[in-house]
Amino acid sequence: MAFRGATNTAILAAVAMTSKLLGARGVAQARSLNIDAGRIPPGQYLTSRFPVLTYGPNPDFDLGEWSLRIWGEVQTPLTLSWDQLMAMEQVECHCDIHCVTRWSKLDTSWIGVRVRDVLALAGPTPTGKFVMAHCDGDYTTNLPIEALLDDDVIFAHTYDAKPLEPDHGAPLRLLVPKRYLWKSAKFLRGLEVMSEDRQGFWELNGYHNDADPWTEQRTWF
Numbered sequence: 001m002a003f004r005g006a007t008n009t010a011i012l013a014a015v016a017m018t019s020k021l022l023g024a025r026g027v028a029q030a031r032s033l034n035i036d037a038g039r040i041p042p043g044q045y046l047t048s049r050f051p052v053l054t055y056g057p058n059p060d061f062d063l064g065e066w067s068l069r070i071w072g073e074v075q076t077p078l079t080l081s082w083d084q085l086m087a088m089e090q091v092e093c094h095c096d097i098h099c100v101t102r103w104s105k106l107d108t109s110w111i112g113v114r115v116r117d118v119l120a121l122a123g124p125t126p127t128g129k130f131v132m133a134h135c136d137g138d139y140t141t142n143l144p145i146e147a148l149l150d151d152d153v154i155f156a157h158t159y160d161a162k163p164l165e166p167d168h169g170a171p172l173r174l175l176v177p178k179r180y181l182w183k184s185a186k187f188l189r190g191l192e193v194m195s196e197d198r199q200g201f202w203e204l205n206g207y208h209n210d211a212d213p214w215t216e217q218r219t220w221f
Contacts, residue, residue, distance in 0.1 A: 051101075118155065130197045
């Protein structure tokens, strides 16, 4: 038991050191690029690339058959076709994104539909306090419903003026810039509105339930 405790202490110390070193790297990068270092969360470094991290293979899709479903604690469950979603108000979102694997990419540009606009069509009930995002490939991730109501939270279908590439979640992904990027679920197919919180795939496998990059909520331990 003592050995296990010592091992855990060593792991946590190594994680803290990694965070400190990469955080210092990120600050140095920002200064060299004349960027406000305050835009970089602790423990993150900058990249100009868009690294690809996906659980499982990219799923196939047919936009003629594709749909987005909203159900659970809502007054009017709904299913939107691709054309119906595209007929809604489209908004641009310019934001910084932050991955739990410690890279940050600044000034990204997206187009999509505000999540709150779609949720308003379904009408969450007063008991609908949480949301589970469901994706092709059985990936899930959970969020409080309030986290989905901000202006910059969208169902994104376009990145950098081009349709989403399969590696980045085509045809549709969730974009929640204020959380680590695993909460911005790829290959999105639906939102389940829930009265009680329930953990998604990575949350059940050790990732933090809230995923705030500014307080380094990377894992639960």
